[in-house]
Amino acid sequence: MQIEKEILALNAYDPQAxxxxxxxxxxxxxxxxxxxxxxxxxxxxxxxxxxxxEGVWIQGADGRRYLDVYNNVPSxxxxxxxxxxxxxxxxxxLNIHTRYLNAVVDSYAERLLSTLPAAIANVVxxxxxxxxxxxxxxxxxxxxGGTGFIVSEMAYHGNTAAVTEVSPSSRPGRxxxxxxxxxxxxxxxxxxxxxxxxxxxxxxxxxxADMTRKGIRFxxxxxxxxxxxxxxxxxxxxxxxxxxxxxxxxxGLFIADEVQPGFGRxxxxxxxxxxxxxxxxxxxxxxxxxxxFPMGGMALGPDLLAAFNARDKYFNTFGGNPVAAAAGxxxxxxxxxEGLIENAxxxxxxxxxxxxxxxxxxxxxxxIRGAGLFIGLEFVTDRESKIPAPETASALINxxxxxxxxxxxxxxxxxxxxxxxxxxxGKEHADVFIEQCDAVLARISQ
Amino acid sequence: MQIEKEILALNAYDPQAxxxxxxxxxxxxxxxxxxxxxxxxxxxxxxxxxxxxEGVWIQGADGRRYLDVYNNVPSxxxxxxxxxxxxxxxxxxLNIHTRYLNAVVDSYAERLLSTLPAAIANVVxxxxxxxxxxxxxxxxxxxxGGTGFIVSEMAYHGNTAAVTEVSPSSRPGRxxxxxxxxxxxxxxxxxxxxxxxxxxxxxxxxxxADMTRKGIRFxxxxxxxxxxxxxxxxxxxxxxxxxxxxxxxxxGLFIADEVQPGFGRxxxxxxxxxxxxxxxxxxxxxxxxxxxFPMGGMALGPDLLAAFNARDKYFNTFGGNPVAAAAGxxxxxxxxxEGLIENAxxxxxxxxxxxxxxxxxxxxxxxIRGAGLFIGLEFVTDRESKIPAPETASALINxxxxxxxxxxxxxxxxxxxxxxxxxxxGKEHADVFIEQCDAVLARISQ
Numbered sequence: 001m002q003i004e005k006e007i008l009a010l011n012a013y014d015p016q017a018x019x020x021x022x023x024x025x026x027x028x029x030x031x032x033x034x035x036x037x038x039x040x041x042x043x044x045x046x047x048x049x050x051x052x053x054e055g056v057w058i059q060g061a062d063g064r065r066y067l068d069v070y071n072n073v074p075s076x077x078x079x080x081x082x083x084x085x086x087x088x089x090x091x092x093x094l095n096i097h098t099r100y101l102n103a104v105v106d107s108y109a110e111r112l113l114s115t116l117p118a119a120i121a122n123v124v125x126x127x128x129x130x131x132x133x134x135x136x137x138x139x140x141x142x143x144x145g146g147t148g149f150i151v152s153e154m155a156y157h158g159n160t161a162a163v164t165e166v167s168p169s170s171r172p173g174r175x176x177x178x179x180x181x182x183x184x185x186x187x188x189x190x191x192x193x194x195x196x197x198x199x200x201x202x203x204x205x206x207x208x209a210d211m212t213r214k215g216i217r218f219x220x221x222x223x224x225x226x227x228x229x230x231x232x233x234x235x236x237x238x239x240x241x242x243x244x245x246x247x248x249x250x251x252g253l254f255i256a257d258e259v260q261p262g263f264g265r266x267x268x269x270x271x272x273x274x275x276x277x278x279x280x281x282x283x284x285x286x287x288x289x290x291x292x293f294p295m296g297g298m299a300l301g302p303d304l305l306a307a308f309n310a311r312d313k314y315f316n317t318f319g320g321n322p323v324a325a326a327a328g329x330x331x332x333x334x335x336x337x338e339g340l341i342e343n344a345x346x347x348x349x350x351x352x353x354x355x356x357x358x359x360x361x362x363x364x365x366x367x368i369r370g371a372g373l374f375i376g377l378e379f380v381t382d383r384e385s386k387i388p389a390p391e392t393a394s395a396l397i398n399x400x401x402x403x404x405x406x407x408x409x410x411x412x413x414x415x416x417x418x419x420x421x422x423x424x425x426g427k428e429h430a431d432v433f434i435e436q437c438d439a440v441l442a443r444i445s446q
Numbered sequence: 447m448q449i450e451k452e453i454l455a456l457n458a459y460d461p462q463a464x465x466x467x468x469x470x471x472x473x474x475x476x477x478x479x480x481x482x483x484x485x486x487x488x489x490x491x492x493x494x495x496x497x498x499x500e501g502v503w504i505q506g507a508d509g510r511r512y513l514d515v516y517n518n519v520p521s522x523x524x525x526x527x528x529x530x531x532x533x534x535x536x537x538x539x540l541n542i543h544t545r546y547l548n549a550v551v552d553s554y555a556e557r558l559l560s561t562l563p564a565a566i567a568n569v570v571x572x573x574x575x576x577x578x579x580x581x582x583x584x585x586x587x588x589x590x591g592g593t594g595f596i597v598s599e600m601a602y603h604g605n606t607a608a609v610t611e612v613s614p615s616s617r618p619g620r621x622x623x624x625x626x627x628x629x630x631x632x633x634x635x636x637x638x639x640x641x642x643x644x645x646x647x648x649x650x651x652x653x654x655a656d657m658t659r660k661g662i663r664f665x666x667x668x669x670x671x672x673x674x675x676x677x678x679x680x681x682x683x684x685x686x687x688x689x690x691x692x693x694x695x696x697x698g699l700f701i702a703d704e705v706q707p708g709f710g711r712x713x714x715x716x717x718x719x720x721x722x723x724x725x726x727x728x729x730x731x732x733x734x735x736x737x738x739f740p741m742g743g744m745a746l747g748p749d750l751l752a753a754f755n756a757r758d759k760y761f762n763t764f765g766g767n768p769v770a771a772a773a774g775x776x777x778x779x780x781x782x783x784e785g786l787i788e789n790a791x792x793x794x795x796x797x798x799x800x801x802x803x804x805x806x807x808x809x810x811x812x813x814i815r816g817a818g819l820f821i822g823l824e825f826v827t828d829r830e831s832k833i834p835a836p837e838t839a840s841a842l843i844n845x846x847x848x849x850x851x852x853x854x855x856x857x858x859x860x861x862x863x864x865x866x867x868x869x870x871x872g873k874e875h876a877d878v879f880i881e882q883c884d885a886v887l888a889r890i891s892q
Contacts, residue, residue: 028547035555036766037568037748039755042545049547052539058546071542073763079538088534092525093498095738096517099488100504101474101495109481122483127573127740128764134606159760160580161608170759287763292541294573294740294764302483309485313616314605317519317733318574318740320482 011397011408013042020046024061043408044401053078056422056429058406069407069421069433072374075263075288076334077424083291083330090326098125098320108325111332115270116299117279123299125320129259129286130158132296133222135314136282137162139300140253142308146217150207150247152185154412156229157222157257158286166222169229179216181207185230186239189367189378190386197239201246208250220253220281225272226261231411232369232376232418234266240276253304256280259296260374263288264335264423267345267372275371293327294318340423344372350427351375351419354434362441364392375419376410377437388413392444399440405433457843457854459488466492470507489854490847499524502868502875504852515846515853515867515879518820521709521734522780523870529737529776536772544571544766554771557778561716562745563725569745571766575705575732576604578742579668581760582728583608585746586699588754592663596653596693598631600858602675603668603703604732612668615675625662627653631676632685635813635824636832643685647692654696666699666727671718672707677857678815678822678864680712686722699750702726705742706820709734710781710869713791713818721817739773740764786869790818796873797821797865800880808887810838821865822856823883834859838890845886851879 013020015033020026028049033040049061055077058066068078076083090104098105109123126132141147149166151157156169164170165177176182183203186196193199208218225240227233244254261272262285268275271283281304286296296319308314318324335341352368352375359365366380379392393409396417400407410418421429459466461479466472474495479486495507501523504512514524522529536550544551555569572578587593595612597603602615610616611623622628629649632642639645654664671686673679690700707718708731714721717729727750732742742765754760764770781787798814798821805811812826812835825838839855842863846853856864867875 025547028549028552031552031556032547034567035552035559035569036544037570037751037755039752039759040544041759041761042547047547049549050540050542051548053542058540058542061547061549073543074541079541081538084538087537091533091739092527092530094496095520095525096496096499096504097519098482098486101471101478101488101493101507102497103474103495103507106474106477106481110477113481121480123481124483128577128762130762131574131577131606138607159762160577160606161584162606164758174757292764292767292769293537294767294770305483306485309483311620312610313485313487315487316574316576316605318738321738321740323738324740 011043011394013044013047022046022062025049045398056425064404067405067429067432069405069419071422072260072265072420073287074292075265075423076291076331076338076340077422080291080334082334083327086326086330087293087323090323095321095323097317102322104322105320105325108328111329112297113299115332116283119279119301120283120299122302122305123297124305124314125324126296126298126316127294127318128158129284129296130160130163131316132284132286132298133157133163133257134160136222136255136284136298137166138312139282139298139304139308140220140255142311143253143304144217144219144251146219146252147179148181148211148216148218149179150181150183150204150221152223152227152230153182154185154230155224178214179211181211183207185227186233187231188233188235188369196236197242200239201242204243204246205250208252218250218252220255221247222255222257224257224260225276226266226371226374228260228374228418229410231378231416232374234275234371234374235369237275238277240273240278244278244280253281254278255282255284257284259284259286263331264341264344265372265374267341267348270335270341289331290324290327291331293324295324295328335423338424344423347425347427347430348372348375351430351434354430355437358434358438358441362445364389364441364445370419373421373423373425377417377419378411379415388415390414393417395444396437396440399443400436403436403440405436457489457840459490459493468492468508471495491844502871510850513851513875513878515851515865517868518706518711518866519733520738521711521869522737522777522784522786523868526737526780528780529773532772532776533739533769536769541767541769543763548768550768551766551771554774557775558743559745561778562729565725565747566729566745568748568751569743570751570760571770572742572744572762573740573764574604575730575742576606576609577762578730578732578744579603579609579703580606582668582701582730582744583612584758585728585744585750585754586666586701588757589699589750590663590665590697592665592698593625594627594657594662594664595625596627596629596650596667598669598673598676599628600631600676601670624660625657627657629653631673632679633677634679634681634815642682643688646685647688650689650692651696654698664696664698666701667693668701668703670703670706671722672712672817672820674706674820674864675856677824677862678820680721680817680820681815683721684723686719686724690724690726699727700724701728701730703730705730705732709777710787710790711818711820713787713794716781716787735777736770736773737777739770741770741774781869784870790869793871793873793876794818794821797876797880800876801883804880804884804887808891810835810887810891816865819867819869819871823863823865824857825861834861836860839863841890842883842886845889846882849882849886851882
């Protein structure tokens, strides 16, 4: 429980603990908590009021601009002119549901499917990744006749009732639902294993055996292929191959939740699962899909969708509206034309190299890991004991905020910095980030 | 089962039954079913390809324009310039989640809450009505410690796994989940009752007693206050007063699902529940909230939200983003400044009067009912037997489509036309609609 409290307190505003120093901020916080409830979460001890944003920068009401190293929603850059223009054009032309035909919607669906393995030939469009995952669970249930799901120990897959049940990180300290089993995420730092894929496959097989013993039929496994909320675990490439084999051997489906790694973030390819050389049964997507326009989706094989539709219909009023489709097309265009996958790879590597360099003098850095522009920076009290140091992560997060850099944390101990900037993040931004990390860590260790 | 099939076939394209006559439409349908699956639902035997829309009109790729009497999402009118401009302005300025402060978001929350009873002082913003209802169910569970819900017999509350369980109309022919009970919607035509509110309250009390006997603790009732999918039942005003009293007497919460009646549609007030003089515990909203921009919300008393937050946190990445807030503010502005509630009342009354006039010569019209611009037009084989005539509703829907008017059906028998145009629908549009109904019904009865 202590650790959980620390994670929450890491970079959240706590109305009990402090009052914002700035009068305008104090007033804005009061408005927020009055309308949205005292439990509404704001980042930072001194919350930030944003007034505009562009590329990797957020402009604060305090007159400062902040480097966004945290926000994976405006994935091709805040207010990207191409996406903005696509939305502006379409929203004045037509915004309607999918029970009428519209060419923009079909063009988007075809374009999106063309980026996926050939077997994944159908798509259902939703408004959020949560809705996509909620639906994917039901498809897996319909296809297998099972109800049991396996997830990683700190998985987060969204916020609906059904999806919260397969999101242990949303239910700290509470028992899992009877139909859910967890397996440890791969962890190159704390659980180094010569064959982490085989270890995970064995854990999956054991979890299936356990649910079978309890009379629960296995439906599938849902995994974020970069294990973000477990602390960002991307390596080794290919580790999910034996895992999906184990899932299939027991008649289950593998759902790749691409809300976090998808749309080029890992620097390898458009989709995180490609890093592992697997073809999932269902692919779900969300956050970066429309660069902030609310949209999500579930892509899958036609047979699976037909099996679901044989019993259930699914209709999402706003899902797949032409404005979302136009935004989604623009995002795919920008990723390709601006070479953002390559940029994620190159700048990600540059960032990791730079962080390794400063790690030589900051012994609190336990490990630097990740893929592309999704990097985990884990802090420990010392490298020998590897005792998690969430207080160091917290001090760094708040120190960086003071220096105009926005970032958050992840992982079971809350001691891993989640480095996840918009994909247009350049080496010049990486330099600023590394330099400031260096400076704040030097101050902390004094 | 026969009736269910008829409902589905009423105005849905059936790939097995017919090929579109138009080559372009045929090609567009093929694209759609190839990408979205053969089970994707399109309206009409000859689906419509929309290219643009404005006010109450949808422009087809066939060069025709269609009067939209069906679509309650673009509630203040398709592509309303005020809403379009608000989105265009904000999407180029800032589009971010709610963990940073932003004045537009707080202004919207305050403005929305100012339209609700004083006790309903908190709001949580989501992306869809489904997400709002999914969350509302969880809030009711947390507040009461119960799991049992009561809904109307043909209720529809959304598409998540949890919400589908309380949406009997989405599960035709399948048994209800163990924690769900239904009560008949009020029905002035088929079940006239001097005291329909008391009758419903008695049914609610009996349902609670039944679930209690089975060891299920009552959590609450969720109801669309105009009972849209039950066939549009608005009268008598006040009927929900004894119902909510019964719910409260047994410790449950009353959730008013305003996705359909909300935002002025009933012509009485901004919210459907106001027609019944009640103060719900939770109000959920969706479709018309952003005139097509994906947004939803749940408003409730601070104590209820705090009770939920004591155990669970809820965060919705896209929910309450500044673009949604800007769209939502523009919608509230337009409703007020254009007098759309009054328009819904006046044009709705004019429409009902006009339909009553043609009902003198079309004996298939069994009843005309509703509130504001939400009107049900029920068809029967004859007025004596009141045998439902879904085939007449279907013929009318398809006949109107041929004449450039878009409309759908509702109710357990699929025999009730659901008249639900954008709220800027004028008397001139009502005249067109009535005249064409008259003409098609004359042709049908020949």
